[in-house]
Amino acid sequence: MTANLLERSTPDILRALLDRTAGDLVIVDPNADVMESLVDIAADYGDDLPTLNVLADGRLLKDVMDDFLVAADAADLVDAGHMTLRELETEADNTLVVGGDDLYALVSAGEHVAALAADDEEFVADAYETYRGRWEEAEAFNLRTPALSRVRSTLDEDIGEAVRADFDSVLDSLETARGDGDGLDEVTISLLVAAKNDVLLYDISKWGEDVGIASKATFSRTKTRLEDMGLIDTEKVPIDVGRPRLRLKLGDDRLREADGDELASVAYRMLN
Structure with a gap:
């Protein structure tokens, strides 16, 4: 059974998720902290990094990518095929990390960040099919910053x-x-x-x-x-x-x- 995860910070929880998942992931509706942390961790992760298909609010992406340090690392990841950036038309209820066999909702509370797991295999499969489909239909984000x-x-x-x-x-x-x-x-x-x-x-x-x-x-x-x-x-x-x-x-x-x-x-x- 997929277990919930509890860590001290957003980078810690994202690193734990990347360490235990395989294949591609769809990151749905990340906030600015999650987006910045995801780019930072992915830039240094190494060859085992799963493909990160980000589906996020376009205005949030623009604001986050106004930081050259974040945008230039993101451009490297995009150029290498490790990350895609697409615009989400409607918000999700939570930031979701969705894989073929895993589904987590990220929740912050006090001094901790949790990744709450869904353990119903049919629900996880349906969620992956749904959000993978939304990602495929979404408009690509125009990242103008060079790698x-x-x-x-x-x-x-x-x-x-x-x-x-x-x-x-x-x-x-x-x-x-x-x-x-x-x-x-x-x-x-x-x-x-x-x-x-x-x-x-x-x-x-x-x-x-x-x-x-x-x-x-x-x-x-x-x-x-x-x-x-x-x-x-x-x-x-x-x-x-x-x-x-x-x-x-x-x-x-x-x-x-x-x-x-x-x-x-x-x-x-x-x-x-």
């Missing part, structure tokens, strides 16, 4: 290994990358690590547009804002034909003295 592996590899190839290393250090130091007051967004991070390494604005903005992070215009607007606030300086670099290009430099000693893993926290304090 983190592609961001890293192209940054290394197009801009340089030192910039990629600083980019990784900044991401590793962050809990979120939204740029909405709770953190730094991916364009700001890219410009800061470029400035730390004296990269041309043209080069980093072209890379960012080519890889799918943001347009050159967005990079330019963000550069102007950071320059106005004293985080970034620029110097003109003459070229053979056309207008001089701008080399990015850090504009404050606090940033220039910061290590890669400190750059984000120093910049965040200056911006807030």
